[in-house]
Amino acid sequence: MSDRSGQAYGIVSRFNHWIVALAIIGMLAFGIYIEDFVPRGPSKGALLQTHKAIGVLVLAYGLWRIGWRLAKGFLAPAAPMPHWQDVTSRVTHWLLIAGIIVMPISGMMTSLFGGHDISMFGLFVIPGQPKNAGISEFAKEVHGATANIMIAFIVLHIAGALKHHLIDRDATLVRMTSGKSSR
Ligand code: HEM
Ligand code: HEM
Incomplete structure (x- = not known):
């Protein structure tokens, strides 16, 4: 395998990373806001409709983003680092x-x-299925638990990026922002 540690992420990879990062962080905050801060009622229902429609778009864009990553591969670390940090970074990216x-x-x-439809901004509807409380409740648990796991790993991911930038002073962050491969 060629050594790709001297490379930077290309324009498509960088655009995809930041669009999806923004969307995911926004949707995590939006979901928690709806669940924990909006009382039951029509406005909660309307917000949830918006959450659902944006979420389906995130899935569509996310599949393209992940396909691009799988096709292009991950870059090797920007600078030499202890094995445990390399492993932690890879595990975090996959999660x-x-x-x-x-x-x-x-x-x-x-x-x-x-049993609920998903209305895509009123343009078309993904139809609800015959109600199955078992599947729905299980999926709801997965949705909530995965949100918490993601938040923990996003915090770790950001902390890692900042550590590389501010303490190690290597190219890890800039190769995902400006696209430069060294600093
Ligand atoms: C794109 C990624 C998404 C993220 C990051 C996200 C995040 C969240 C979060 C953090 C909550 C609050 C969970 C809680 O406090 O228990 C939530 C609730 C919810 N989300 Fe999402 N969501 C996403 C996509 C979707 C999609 C596509 C749908 C449906 C089409 C959806 C439907 C719901 C529903 C129905 C709830 C309320 C669940 C409940 O009653 O506990 N979400 N979401
Ligand atoms: C402010 C928030 C964020 C910062 C500062 C940040 C920073 C970075 C940096 C510097 C890299 C390059 C790592 C390397 O070169 O080895 C990277 C890669 C990556 N980040 Fe983030 N990130 C953020 C948010 C997110 C979020 C929310 C997600 C998940 C939805 C995410 C998913 C990824 C993935 C999967 C990679 C691996 C390369 C790729 O496929 O794009 N990041 N991030």
Whole structure:
């Protein structure tokens, strides 16, 4: 395998990373806001409709983003680092990738097997299925638990990026922002 540690992420990879990062962080905050801060009622229902429709778009874009990553491969570390940090970083990246798929799919299953339609901004509808409380409740648990796991790993991921940038002073962050391969 060629050594790709001297490379930077290309424009498509960087655009995809930041769009999906923003969408996922936004959707995590949006979901928690709806669940924990909005009382039951029509406005909660309307917000949930928006959460669901955006979430389906995130799944569609996320599949393309992950396909691009799988096709292009991950870069080797920007600078030499202890083995445990390399492993932690790889595990974190794979978990975040899994989360990009598991979050919207579990959300869709919660909703569809709860017997509810997903209205895509009023343009078309993904029809609800015959109610299956078992599947819906399980999917809801997965949706909530995966959200918490993702939050923990996103915090770790950001802490890692900052450590590389501020303490190690290597190219890890800039090769995902400006696309430079060294600093
Ligand atoms: C794109 C990624 C998504 C993220 C990051 C996300 C995140 C969240 C979060 C953090 C919550 C609050 C969970 C809790 O406090 O227990 C939530 C609730 C919910 N989400 Fe999502 N969501 C996403 C996509 C979707 C999609 C695509 C749907 C359905 C089409 C959906 C349907 C729901 C529903 C129905 C709830 C309320 C569940 C309940 O009653 O506990 N979500 N979401
Ligand atoms: C402010 C928030 C974030 C920062 C500062 C950040 C920073 C970075 C940096 C610097 C890299 C490159 C690592 C390397 O070169 O080895 C990276 C890669 C990656 N990040 Fe983030 N990230 C953030 C949010 C997220 C979020 C929310 C997700 C998940 C949805 C995510 C998923 C990934 C993945 C999967 C990679 C591996 C390369 C790729 O497929 O794009 N990041 N991130």
